[in-house]
Amino acid sequence: MRKDPERETAGASPPGDASALPLVLDLAPGGALPLQARIGDALRRAILERRIARGARLPGSRALAEDLGCARGTVLAALEQLVAEGYLTARGGSGTRVAAILPDDTLAVASPPEAAGSFPAPPVLSRRGTALMASSARAWFSAPVAPDAFALGRPAADAFPFATFGRLLQTEWRDGAPPPQPLGDPRLRAATAAYLAATRGVACTADEVIVTAGIRQSLRLLAQLLLDPGETALVEDPGFPGIASALAEAGLRPAPVPVGPGGLAIDRAGAAMGARLAVVTPAHHYPLGHAMSLENRLALLAWAEATSAWIVEDDYGGTYRYAGRPLPPLRALDRTGRVIYAGSFSKVLLPALQLSYLVLPQGLAGPVQRALAETGPAPSGLGQGALARFIDEGHLGRHLRRTRKLHAGRQAALLDAARDHAAGLLAVAPLEGGMHLVARPGPDWPPRLGDAAAVAALAQAGIAAVALSAYHADPMTAEPGLLLGYAAVPERAIAPAVTRLATTLWAAGGG
Template structure:
């Protein structure tokens, strides 16, 4: 059945009421195109808004909204006596725009690729598959909590309480480090849950781990200096250091995590180590006490610094976690990074860094000049959420929930993907790494598999993308925290279908 259209107006406009584009934008786009293609000449009078509305069978307000936008853009002018007309002073180059700019190319031709920088081309090459932004839950996204487990009704009440009569310090000029109440709540929580004391005046609320790490790098390193990073590791670590003009030196990790002797062999002059000792991303290893003490000793003796990324240390399902490096630090050399977005819900966009106290004065100056500081909207509510005990209760509930989902994922992998992928139980975290079995490993390209899975509605991350060096291991990172337990088995079955269609199988000669 053809889609309904409205009859043409004197301008030759044809509107589609079934389109997703609002009617006022359809009007604006078509009039703008008519001007650029010189079908409407400079100075030409346009029909009145009443006439256009009548001819198009739309509300007059719809036409006025479209004309107001065209007036604001300079395509149309409004004069009291003569009504609306096409502007006389449009630039000549705008009126000779080549076909294909802003319009589909002619049949049989493709639009030329834009001239991009090398870093933009690299970003496109390494970008994860496009999974859309709709409400459909996707299986196995990495770094995503279960949003349905978060108490949004309670959160709304806390937001309302905070903003009914906000304090001047909140509604006025906020401290560069963020909401004072939130920083105090974080300090109290860390003292109880993570076992170290810190001054709220040294806590900086940030938009994410990238901003936290970039701030620390700018504080302790000069441009071009080196920092050790884990290999494989979180892609955002490399991005944050690049933003601070710091050279990232990848250090291969093993089953025991980051090894200082390998780091010194790779770059003896580095003065910053970025590590995730409680649960290394993505491999999940835990840094043993001996290596922790070696790293702390290095920082103390060589004027070095340590960035401790504790992105999901709250989720431990077996045994007690080791004390954070920050709790063992005697000389003020460890900055502790945490994130609420990965624990509560991603759109919160609130993380924090606990700086060594000696760095706080300089950090305040740098943060005051940062244009993209974290939104204040949720900081006060989050302070109440933590102080009233809701945060620890939420962690306790989701810890049980995620442990059960890891069990379900392991069962699904065994049931549907044995012979394709192999994985093992992880005593903590929110994801598992599944590697190809030896028989298919030489033909397993995790980027190809991830792209094919995305087309099937499954969000898996390629392990190879976590490597900074040329030697890359392939596998799939499967986040289970945000995947409903009832959908894990069917998602594993669908992933098996993807692998059968994607990974070539070596056939024996008969």
């Protein structure tokens, strides 16, 4: 009796295997070659063309025979031939797999290189594509000195209660997850309203809450619904570049307004005072960390009321404040319904959630909801019900209390490490909240080293940082510096990361 080379096994297939999928083989037309030879040739081509990955387990011989419409013995003969040639391996209990090292590998090593010009030409990118590649280049091949040192926007994943959230997800799927809804899962909208009322002083109902995929999607939606193409929107300078990009994509003209220690002052808008929208971060300016003063808050609200303009309050950092009580949001001062409040669960829990929210003024909720129901797109329904239970059962509150202490300790560790290992090179001051610090050039900073070049050098060393100058609208007047995220970096890893950071900057500057 012929020995079955694959010894088919029950159970789930490992990730990346082809055993659970129908295998499509391009069989040569019939002729002098028997079917088993044509099956073997088709499998060999699929392996060499990398349509089947090395190490991948093949479907069982019964399944292959059924897919190909032939006898199982014919398939077994083809598999045995490929095992003999070294293209496949057959081990009891693990099935038939593609060999990790193929016979053709040795031929490739021994063969002379192909003649110049025989390789396909590299792709030609547009100017926009080339600029995008240059601005987002990262040395992924470099081993990072510490997890997420010092990437921005990363919460403390090591503190996230994965087991609890996983249990809630299991419950959600067992009960049958509802389909995506344009406004978001009603349970999550209700839980968000209760959470904001209790923790941020934002009095709202579930009907005023809309679940979105992020601040950029929210801004594009609001710009399309509330303003006409060509109208002006005020943005902070410096500020997150994605804000201006989202507004421009929606057909608006972003107008940067300089931000001082008291946040955005509307009287500095100048010729853009006729704008119909302003996007601000009052609780914790991004990226400088200032809190908007009460004087500037009241002036901004008065401007919106007098001009029938809208204010989008991005409260991305209002939750994390380490000195005193969290500052009340601008929405809590709004008496005329001009403030649209925006927040994010992804930034305080897990980026993979991709769940944010808007709280609309009462008069705006109905029209926006009707437009959304027609236009969408609906945010992903994955996890919304589980997140609602996570909030309702008190897990979010406990997580935020725990991570406030954790983040405060990591900020202190970064300040200590900068003082001990980068004194003179970097000037780093504490901030009362947020998840990153601003490191400005100190007296010993290499004079010819720009912050963009510094970021590129750090990426090669496995350290993430962002150039402060990239957040300014005018490169000629941009303030240099580095933005260093600390929330996701364990305290024990911060000092070694700062040491490598300092060494890298000295080397990049020719020191």
